[in-house]
Amino acid sequence: MTGTSDGVVSGHTFQGVGVGRGLVVGPVAKAFPSPVLPPGGGGDPDDLDAAFERVATTLQSRSDEAEGALRDVLAATAQMARDPALRTGAAQRVAAGESPAEAVDRAVAQFVDLFTAAGGMLAERVTDLRSVRDRVVAELLGLDEPGVPALAVPSVVVAADLAPADTAALDVTKVLAIVTQHGGPTGHTAIIAGQLGIPCVVRASGVMAVETGREVAVDAAAGTVVVDPEPHVRELAAARQDAARRLEADTAPGATKDGHEVKLLANIGTVADAERAAASPVEGVGLFRTEVLYLESATAPTLEEQTRVYAAVLGAFAGGKVVVRTLDAGADKPLAFATQPDEENPALGVRGYRLVRRVPELLRTQLAALAAAAAQTGTDPWVMAPMIATVQETADFVAMAREAGLRGPVGVMIEVPAAALRARDVLEVADFVSLGTNDLAQYTMATDRLRGTLVDLLDPWQPAVLELVATTARAAGEVGRSAGVCGESASDPLMALVLTGLGVTSLSMSLGSLPAVRWTLRAHTLEQCRAAAAAALGARTAAEGRAAVRALADPEVVAELAL
Amino acid sequence: MSERTVAIGSAQGLHARPATLFAQAAGQAGIPVRIGRPGGPAVDASSMLMLMTLSAAHGDEVVVSADGPDADRVLDELAALLAQDLDAQ
Numbered sequence: 001m002t003g004t005s006d007g008v009v010s011g012h013t014f015q016g017v018g019v020g021r022g023l024v025v026g027p028v029a030k031a032f033p034s035p036v037l038p039p040g041g042g043g044d045p046d047d048l049d050a051a052f053e054r055v056a057t058t059l060q061s062r063s064d065e066a067e068g069a070l071r072d073v074l075a076a077t078a079q080m081a082r083d084p085a086l087r088t089g090a091a092q093r094v095a096a097g098e099s100p101a102e103a104v105d106r107a108v109a110q111f112v113d114l115f116t117a118a119g120g121m122l123a124e125r126v127t128d129l130r131s132v133r134d135r136v137v138a139e140l141l142g143l144d145e146p147g148v149p150a151l152a153v154p155s156v157v158v159a160a161d162l163a164p165a166d167t168a169a170l171d172v173t174k175v176l177a178i179v180t181q182h183g184g185p186t187g188h189t190a191i192i193a194g195q196l197g198i199p200c201v202v203r204a205s206g207v208m209a210v211e212t213g214r215e216v217a218v219d220a221a222a223g224t225v226v227v228d229p230e231p232h233v234r235e236l237a238a239a240r241q242d243a244a245r246r247l248e249a250d251t252a253p254g255a256t257k258d259g260h261e262v263k264l265l266a267n268i269g270t271v272a273d274a275e276r277a278a279a280s281p282v283e284g285v286g287l288f289r290t291e292v293l294y295l296e297s298a299t300a301p302t303l304e305e306q307t308r309v310y311a312a313v314l315g316a317f318a319g320g321k322v323v324v325r326t327l328d329a330g331a332d333k334p335l336a337f338a339t340q341p342d343e344e345n346p347a348l349g350v351r352g353y354r355l356v357r358r359v360p361e362l363l364r365t366q367l368a369a370l371a372a373a374a375a376q377t378g379t380d381p382w383v384m385a386p387m388i389a390t391v392q393e394t395a396d397f398v399a400m401a402r403e404a405g406l407r408g409p410v411g412v413m414i415e416v417p418a419a420a421l422r423a424r425d426v427l428e429v430a431d432f433v434s435l436g437t438n439d440l441a442q443y444t445m446a447t448d449r450l451r452g453t454l455v456d457l458l459d460p461w462q463p464a465v466l467e468l469v470a471t472t473a474r475a476a477g478e479v480g481r482s483a484g485v486c487g488e489s490a491s492d493p494l495m496a497l498v499l500t501g502l503g504v505t506s507l508s509m510s511l512g513s514l515p516a517v518r519w520t521l522r523a524h525t526l527e528q529c530r531a532a533a534a535a536a537l538g539a540r541t542a543a544e545g546r547a548a549v550r551a552l553a554d555p556e557v558v559a560e561l562a563l
Numbered sequence: 564m565s566e567r568t569v570a571i572g573s574a575q576g577l578h579a580r581p582a583t584l585f586a587q588a589a590g591q592a593g594i595p596v597r598i599g600r601p602g603g604p605a606v607d608a609s610s611m612l613m614l615m616t617l618s619a620a621h622g623d624e625v626v627v628s629a630d631g632p633d634a635d636r637v638l639d640e641l642a643a644l645l646a647q648d649l650d651a652q
Contacts, residue, residue, distance in 0.1 A: 122616070
């Protein structure tokens with residue numbers, strides 16, 4: 001490493017949270033910071049309203065030219081600049097003797113405090129509020145518009161935080177990547193970068209220290225920003241881009257190199273998800289999370305409401321495979337009308353299928369709605385219950401589903417170690433099983449999924465968790481029934497090899513993860529997958545297991561996907 | 564004083580896009596319109612920022628109110644807007 005007299009050392013790596021899988025190399029273009037209030041503020045009191053209006057008009061015209069999520073976000077920001085409560089607040093402060101710039105700053109700050117304290121969706125709008133403040137203050141002080149300068153060459157835009165309005169001002173043909181010091185993976189910058197297909201790293205602490213013009217490598221897969229990268233990183237970046245394009249063009253059904261089929265399915269939660277998935281090269285839906293319908297609702301959705309939604313989802317995949325998970329409420333997904341507020345250990349309490357003990361009509365209505373939707377669309381869904389622990393629960397659920405008139409396969413989720421250990425008996429009564437690896441890890445490792453500090457224990461590579469996956473897949477193989485995986489681990493290309501080697505018959509994941517898994521599978525034979533499975537199961541630790549499988553995998557795949 | 568009680572139809576509640584569209588419509592109504600939770604304090608319906616502080620989720624009830632000869636027509640239109648799923652458009 002060579003140091004420079006001042007500034008950031010060559011080779012220095014900033015770690016953040018990546019969005020997407022892209023890797024790019026290019027010069028840094030830093031966004032202009034927010035205007036700092038001079039002592040005593042500034043601005044002409046007669047210009048206050050006009051300054052707000054100029055900002056609103058500019059933002060609205062950018063909204064009119066934009067599309068999709070960006071259009072809505074810009075319209076919302078323009079509406080904030082037109083907000084009567086905000087403008088009145090600022091005007092009252094000016095009348096009380098504050099300078100216009102101070103008045104705008106403080107009037108916005110009141111809303112920022114209010115929104116921050118409220119948290120959730122309101123807190124996510126704080127970036128937009130600050131952008132209104134910056135723009136109006138800059139107008140009042142006669143400064144250039146805060147944000148990103150016009151980009152002469154393709155650049156990596158680096159900012160403390162980027163408001164959607166800043167993103168809109170970007171010439172996207174010249175933006176190689178976006179890096180921010182703040183923000184989160186679910187914030188606007190990340191969402192819009194994702195929509196535009198621009199690699200993005202957020203929460204890269206300290207990255208604003210990098211000077212304009214310095215070359216950086218941004219790796220969204222790793223969440224890193226490297227200053228003055230080695231020359232070979234450029235070649236790597238080009239290879240990764242080629243691979244991504246090739247991967248997306250591949251629409252063949254999921255299979256290993258030697259033709260062993262593994263169904264590649266999508267995880268969905270809404271009708272919109274279903275429509276998006278139906279337009280993509282997937283072989284069906286492996287997990288339809290129905291609780292999305294129930295969340296934020298004070299009462300249970302009616303039979304008619306549910307039937308309408310289920311029919312829309314089944315209709316999108318007419319004649320295809322759609323695996324519906326019945327209501328999985330409780331623990332981290334509380335429902336106003338079904339969750340007991342006073343449970344001491346909700347993850348171990350009345351959740352998932354167990355709700356049938358307290359409110360059996362919830363499940364009966366849902367199964368009836370599914371049967372009605374099947375009759376309407378002529379497509380029989382696969383139906384499964386979450387949080388099954390025993391063979392008796394399995395038998396009871398199958399009986400309820402048949403009673404409701406469902407004719408398609410009826411199965412259960414394997415998330416509780418007890419069910420995995422007795423998978424053979426469970427499969428005597430269920431038509432199929434689906435492994436929820438996130439919860440299976442939580443219950444195998446006795447580790448709360450919501451406890452961030454214990455995240456290492458929740459690693460799906462933990463050999464004990466894999467042992468239970470293996471037991472389940474083996475039992476399914478013996479009786480010739482299907483065992484899928486619909487947890488997060490299915491979207492990890494290396495884990496996909498292991499799961500295939502263990503005998504898992506389908507992998508269900510978010511749409512974005514699918515191309516990399518499809519390609520990785522096709523690059524390996526079933527025999528190689530079995531060797532990977534043996535290596536993962538034979539390891540003493542999660543890290544050793546993953547390293548062993550990585551060493552066995554095709555080096556080209558490992559390099560191009562940055563595994 | 565006329566008022567209408569209506570359940571929020573937008574899937575994501577009265578945030579972002581639905582709040583923008585509703586505040587625009589209320590601002591163009593020509594008369595002052597207020598909105599609040601049943602029994603709670605009411606805020607200026609044309610202020611998107613104040614609207615969002617209600618944190619009204621899908622299915623939550625809100626009360627819109629206005630005065631004057633035009634109030635009933637304006638409130639009917641605004642109530643219909645709130646009942647729609649504005650995110651779906």
